[in-house]
Amino acid sequence: MxxxxxxxxxxxxxxxxxxxxxxxxxxxxxxxxxxxxxxxxxxxxxxxxxxxxxxxxxxxxxxxxxxxxxxxxxxxxxxxxxxxxxxxxxxxxxxxxxxxxxxxxxxxxxxxxxxxxxxxxxxxxHGPEEREARPERLSAPRGLPDSLITALDAKLASAAGLARSAYLAEVAYDDGSQGHLLGITGAIPEAQRALAGAVNEALVFSGLEAGVLDVTFVDDSDILAAELARVALRFDLPEPAQPKKVEQIAPGSDPDSPPILK
Structure with a gap:
């Protein structure tokens, strides 16, 4: 079983x-x-x-x-x-x-x-909270436990079709604060809250009670998307399963499968 x-x-x-x-x-x-x-x-x-x-x-x-x-x-x-x-x-x-x-x-x-x-x-x-801050500097993520990376990978893999990619980076903000940022591209607007909640669960169930991971949704044309793609750790979300295409073939049109005479 x-x-x-x-x-x-x-x-x-x-x-x-x-x-x-x-x-x-x-x-x-x-x-x-x-x-x-x-x-x-x-x-x-x-x-x-x-x-x-x-x-x-x-x-x-x-x-x-x-x-x-x-x-x-x-x-x-x-x-x-x-x-x-x-x-x-x-x-x-x-x-x-x-x-x-x-x-x-x-x-x-x-x-x-x-x-x-x-x-x-x-x-x-204990869902995600909104904050106002602008990223000033991005770099490759450092010091994050493997348990969080694994949990993020699993949560994002379960969100097939809700977004295209996610980028994890270390960030410094214009208000002087620092942390880590997960930028999500290609997200369906209606799914943004669910995606933020899934990321929050990954953080909580990784045991990082005092940990903070910011989530932002980025347009492909945003300069932030290009900077994330340059330095961040990338997660590709799977494509949703596509229904099988059914082709109807007229009897006798396939030379390898001639019609059966009755």
Whole structure:
């Protein structure tokens, strides 16, 4: 059976229980994955009724990271709702409800208590903040941990079709402050907030609690784009999957495949 990203992250976390970075990578995988929430009945519009059970003075909902796992657990077809882990965490926050992840059907079987779910929701709520400053000098990035570079690469790879490229550079601003800047080119305007949020998650789940990474969206004609391309570390976002082209060939038009006489 193929491992899921949650399986892989959970195995790494349990193998090194004192490793904060491994634990953050598990929470990142949980927030980024699509989860299947077991329901008591089919959804009615925007209203859903999760299956809830009581255990150890808390309530838990049943979630799975693959459709076949929810069927295997229930032993039959059951209603469910599919939603990102980050959305589920924010939906359940404050209700004293935890997650029962993949119970009895996967190596990543895990009970996530309400306080851990509240921490995850609070972490995800700390979104990017806007600031006003103009870059004066750019140079190649220095001193950033490999964990952040890897996390950025993964987050940007999951944003296929939302932008074209991203450039990471060290920056000095006109107000005297310094830091690192991620310039994103070719971004769809409607996706800019989601892209900034994804970059913020990469920073948070890399364990850099006091870290700051600025994000800006750059037009190709902007002089900043040329300067970033010259000195920065480049990430290319994948192209969205294209639907297969279907060609209709008239019978008899292909000499290698003559029509069949009946």
């Amino acid at each position: 193929t491992e899921t990203p949650i399986d892989t992250a959970f195995a790494a976390m349990t193998a090194a229980p004192q490793d904060d970075a491994a634990r953050l990578r598990f929470y990142d995988a949980l927030a980024s994955s699509e989860l299947f929430l077991m329901l008591t009945k089919e959804p009615e519009g925007d209203s859903i009724s999760p299956e809830v059970f009581e255990l150890q003075d808390a309530s838990f909902v049943l979630v799975f990271d693959r459709e076949d796992r929810i069927s295997e657990f229930a032993g039959r077809a059951v209603p469910y709702a599919a939603l990102p882990g980050r959305a589920l965490a924010q939906m359940l926050n404050g209700q004293n409800i935890g997650l029962a992840l993949n119970p009895e059907v996967a190596p990543s079987e895990f009970l996530m208590p309400p306080d851990a779910l509240a921490w995850l929701s609070g972490t995800l709520d």
